[in-house]
Amino acid sequence: MNKMEALITSIQGLSGSLGDLCALHARLRKAEDSLRINSNVQLSILKQLDPSIHSLGYLYILEASTSGPVWKKKATLLIAQFINCCDAGQIRLASEKFVILCKRFKDRVFKDPLRGVGPMLSAVRKLVQVSPKRLTALHPDCLQLCLQAKCYLAGFSILSDDIVEVDEPRDFHLYCYYGGMICIGLKGFQKASELLYNVVTAPMHEVNSIAFEAYKKYILVNLIHSGQFSNSLPKCASSVAQKNLKNWCTPYYEVGNYYNDGKISELEAVVVAYSSDFENDNNLGLVKQAVASLYKRNILRLTQKxxxxxxxxxxxxxxxxxxxxxxxxxxxxxxxxxxxxxxxxxxxxxxxxxxxxxxxxxxxxxxxxxxIQRTIGLSKNLIAMDNSLSCDPLYVGKSQVGRERQRYDFGDDFDNFPHFSM
The missing domain is CATH 1.10.10.10 (Winged helix-like DNA-binding domain superfamily/Winged helix DNA-binding domain)
Incomplete structure (x- = not known):
């Protein structure tokens, strides 16, 4: 019996109890290098395994088989099938590897996004079964795929839970940005405003492209939803955002100021003057919705007189x-x-x-x-988080608090940041 046959036998025999799965996991980690040697052979070996029963071993072999730059078309189909039928408990033992596999799948189907929406939704739900209020690394990827496919309702289905547990700030900011765009697509402007607000007010040392794009949409969404525009950012926004965002969003400030004046003809003239800017940002459709909302806002003012x-x-x-x-x-x-x-x-x-x-x-x-019940639940979560932090030695001293906060700064400039037209 060669090494691969022995590994398959181990996977088949140790995919039952938690103790067996832990032993199998240790063996799979040791075998990772050998699994990457011949991806074609590994894919054929998968026929001997049931992805719903041998999920942990199947995950390791499938991830190794797709780690190279060239894939067989069959591999994409196998990943989709695996995501849909794998055992959630087993894949959570190797959640980082599962995330890597799902991200590869998302990148592979991005030009044909409808193929990937169902599996990615399934992947997110399996990762959050234990804690639905926890943000996973797959949430933003799933929302991005839903946007690309214009499956807004599908994307909205993972926005219903209040997220209170976040590992990576970047994931949270992308989740809020893409989530805001999902809500815009559904005309849910209040929810969109809340999500985009989270990006604009996030702590940062340097303003990044996500913050710029979020702020542009935040201005337009607030005009559509509440008919209000403020020349100043929310007070809780970082000093860096306060100093820089306005300078890069001049056309949107112009729209906001003329909107406040209530004069349609002047607002439309501004839109024409900056139409190329709005079009380059893929925000022209949203700008037109803002202009249309001013008619309604002016009619609403008449009802008060x-x-x-x-x-x-x-x-x-x-x-x-x-x-x-x-x-x-x-x-x-x-x-x-x-x-x-x-x-x-x-x-x-x-x-x-x-x-x-x-x-x-x-x-x-x-x-x-x-x-009321949602508010009570959020209050309990905040109290629990506050108690947890107050007992954490990293947060006891001021110097340690300062260092820890820097982990949550989001100052990278993400090139090739995707823009979606709405």
């Missing part, structure tokens, strides 16, 4: 071409719950109404209870 207005008056006041366009905007805002109004089709008059919500229905009580 008038009880009734004609559609013709609304069109003139908010600079819409005609009464028909004004009617379409008002109807859409009523449908979206942004305003409460009645339109008299005979005389073209709009009567603005008070919000009918009394906040006493069972549905509203359920919503409020859900928010």
């Amino acid at each position: 008038y009880l009734t207005l004609s559609l013709e008056d609304i069109a003139n006041m908010v600079q819409l071409p005609n009464a028909k366009e004004a009617e379409m905007h008002v109807l859409q805002m009523i449908q979206d719950g942004q305003i409460h109004a009645l339109i008299n089709q005979k005389d073209g008059m709009v009567r603005f109404l008070e919000d009918p919500e009394q906040y006493k229905t069972s549905e509203m009580i359920d919503v409020m209870d859900s928010v």
